[in-house]
Amino acid sequence: MITYTRQGAVDLRARLRQVSDVTDAQRAAFRVGTFHAECFRMMLQAGVPVQPILGQREQLHLFYRACQAVGLSGSQGAWELARIAALCRAAQQSVPRRFRSAMRRYEALKRRMGRWDFDDILERFAEKADVWLQRVPPIGYVLVDEFQDVNGAQWHILNQIVAHFSSRIFIVGDDDQSIYAFRGASPDWLLHSVHHFPNTEAAELAVNFRSDQEIVRASSRLIQHNRQRMSKSFRAHSMRSGFATVTIFRDVYQEAQAVARWLAAVVNSRPDAEAAVLARTRRQLEPCMVHTPPAVRHRVSWATFHGAKGREWDSVAVVGAVEGNPYLRASERTEEEERRLFYVAMTRARHALWVTVPGQAAGARMRPARFIDEAALFPSEEQEAVHRLLEALALGWDGRHPMR
DSSP states (O other), X not given: OEESSHHHHHHHHHHHHTOTTSOHHHHHHOOOEEHHHHHHHHHHHTTOOOOOBOOHHHHHHHHHHHHHHTTOOSHHHHHHHHHHHHHHHHTOSOOOHHHHHHHHHHHHHHHHHTOBOHHHHHHHHHHXXXXXXXXXXXXXXXXXXXXXXXXXXXXXXHHHHHHHHTOEEEEXXXXXXXXXXXXXXXXHHHHHHHHHSTTOOOOOOOEESSSOHHHHHHHHHHHTTOSSSOOOOOEESOOOOOEEEEEEESSHHHHHHHHHHHHHHHHHHXXXXXXXXXXXXXXXXXHHHHHSOHHHHTTEEEEEHHHHTTOOEEEEEEOOOXXXXXXXXXXXXXXXXXXXXXXXXXXXXXXXXXXXXXXXXXXXXXXXXXXXXXXXXOBOOHHHHHHHHHHHHHHTOOSSSOOO
């Protein structure tokens, strides 16, 4: 059982323990882990000499040293190099010249230390997988979760495993949530797999068990504008209407003040209220965080669209929804992936979704993101929006705690 993150592996193990008709011996026969962990385990089983893996802090420290060595200063450069490294290995786009020598220095530092990073695991395994798979116990069945996050190297390794052991494969994924292109992920692998593996049966899971009807309808209208996807007909399991709207503000400061007032109202409306503020970048979250009182701020989740994936809240504010995001370079934006990111953000909300647009940001006039029109979100004044959002939240109350 392969998943994309360690937390996903933990969740799968927990679900497996809840299956009553599976014996302890059968559970022990299941291997659950990430692609990296399973490839590393198979290399150890095959007697392949492996190097200690760099932790994230160690890797960033090496990136930082590599940046300094070629005249790129600051920790921001190290994070940028980490992103560029992923793009370089994914062969997605050309690497800026100023980072090429830094990348070479990073690889040299890594070799000198006798260490690998996580990408090295997949690269080394893929090089001789046909030889090493002959030395590991047979794998009869393979389940891959979050398949939309698979990249080219992982697709290649998976095909080698299935071909070598004649494994039966079960794939779970959502092409509309493929949001890691900078790591080489693409919905193409999921779309292609239906025809690639022989005798494949496809089951469409079209019922949304998280969000109320208005949120499901709006997010469905949005994602249907993508061409690189499977056609689906979404419907909400919830019988509640819920609420989804958009408000346009003068600038980021007015937007931040309004969001802060809304958060205070939400967290004071119920003792168990779950609220989040989501933005495309960390910089877009900062004004809202600054204007929100600490007592309220600590009861709210703050995340980028990428960081929000796999999570959910009763009420969600999606801030900074502008066309041509000024905090992203043009090379970082592709329309279909940006639409998938916005779709992920919208579908984090159970009962109430509020999209906000600043008329000015980064010293320039802004227009609402095209995704707002595509989702057919209707504008609402701030006070009306807050009132209706709280009303939607109240309708979502399950009776476990008294309302305030």
